[in-house]
Amino acid sequence: MNFLAHLYLAEDSEDLMLGGLYGDFMKGVQIQTFPPGIQRGIRLHQYIDGQTDAHPVFRRSKRRIAAPRRRFSGILVDIFYDHFLAVHWEDYAAMPLSPFVERVYALLAAQGANLPGPLQRVAPRLIQEDWLSSYASLKGIALTLQRLTLRITRENSVHLGLEDLLRNYQELEQDFRLFFPELQASVRSFRTADFA
Helix, strand or coil, X not given: CCHHHHHHHCCCCHHHHHHHXXXXXXXXXXXXXXXXXXXXXXXXXXXXXXXXXXXXXXXXXXXXXXXXXXXXXXXXXXXXXXXXXXXXHHHHCXXXXXXXXXXHHHHHHHHHHHCCHHHHHHHHHHHHCCHHHHCCCXXXXXXXXXXXXXXXXXXXXXXXXXXXXHHCHHHXXXXXXXXHHHHHHHHHHHHHHHCC
């Protein structure tokens, strides 16, 4: 799952939200250096990633990605699933997407210099370019894929991943709608066990 899903699955906990974002920016950083609440958020992030990668529906979605981009299929499907979460947000969340996103941006802005280095560098662009809301539109997904293409050092065709989304839109959407409630239930169980 990508940023939006990790933030959503953190529910109302700011520490879990921060930990959910930190999980993507942790290379070379020891989890023990963070406060306990953020450590739980990082563990939750890792759990979500593990459950997602192992799930047969997610694996089926990855097989829908064209061969030239198959190496990046996991990342692409993560982004596509965030798109479907944004599109169907009202089916999953009590708070509308816009105030939820504003809350996340306010949290990131308030943390500022306390964010881990890589996230500290990305957060201002994430807020200014409104990455989280942009997942709801195909144009936003195209921009996300362009940014990703530039971040990957080797030659790739990730920016063409929008073709995979458009070609398999209904199938990927059905995959997401089947997968996400199962992930939600799994996360609830994990949180109950981990936070007891």
